[in-house]
Amino acid sequence: MATVYYKTDSEIELIRKSCLLVCATLTEVASHLKDGISGTELDQIAEAFIRDHGAAPGFKGYRDFPATLCISKNDEVVHGIPSDYIFKNGDIVSIDCGVYWDEFFGDAAYTFAIGTIDDDTLELLVNTKESLYKGIEQAVAGNRLGDISFAIQDHTEKSKGYGVVRELVGHGIGRNLHEGPEVPNYGSRGRGPLLKEGLVIAIEPMVNLGSKSVKTAKDNWTIITKDGKPSAHYEHTIAVRKDKADILSDHAGIETAIKNNPELIEISLKS
Ligand code: MG
Ligand code: MG
Secondary structure, three states, X not given: OOOEXXXXXXXXXXXXXXXXXXXXXXXXXXXXXXOOOEHHHHHHHHHHHHHHOOOEEOOOOHHHOOOOEEEEEOOEEEOOOOOOOEOOOOOEEEEEEEEEEOOEEEEEEEEEEEOOOOXXXXXXXXXXXXXXXXXXXXXXXXXXXXXXXXXHHHHHHHHHOXXXXXXXXXXXXXXXXXXXXEEOOOOOOOOOOEOOOOOEEEEOOEEEOOOXXXXXXXXXXXXXXXXXXXXXXXXXXXXXXXXXXXXXXXXXXXXXXXXXXXOEOOOOOOO
């Protein structure tokens, strides 16, 4: 199991800086995402944006991943490699981004919807995004890791019958992209490690409209649903604090870009 490192306040500020650059990058990407653009083009935009800020892409080269963004559409869950596929009306697109800046990583993800998508898929996106915040509500000192996991699973799988992916989980983050602890999106209340101030974790529900079963595609990276149904993915990096988690990433800019982009549908929380 990967080592857990608790962070000082100044380290947390450096992680926040990296996370905010991730979110600014996703905002830039959201302003370009539309019917007719390819993942390769979006990846070039993201890499240039990150390097213009004096930072480095966090995923490129990590275990030989070839790109700046993970772009996973429709039945692809996560870890999709940007390609020349042209996005079209009706696609949902999970875009995950990491940066490395001043010795610390940042990580966040958002699933976008292009044009008109069916009601069941829109509901999946809304519910998965809601579950991210349900998990974050539990990320306070004195709770246990299983409280986060339970909240996400309860809101998605138990309430809606969706499939929560088991093979991939959230993670600690800091000087390494992936540190301990693992943060599963399923689990039991009151179980697992005690949460303490200074723990910084990426919480990232990956939720399938159909079954929880996934497999790896032929490219050895892309995770896809076995039943071919769509999958959603939202991610924040947070620091555990006493009364309320500190969300170090920020989806607000991304959501403004969605509002201003007539080709994208807003994913609005209900609860
Ligand atoms: Mg990520
Ligand atoms: Mg992550």
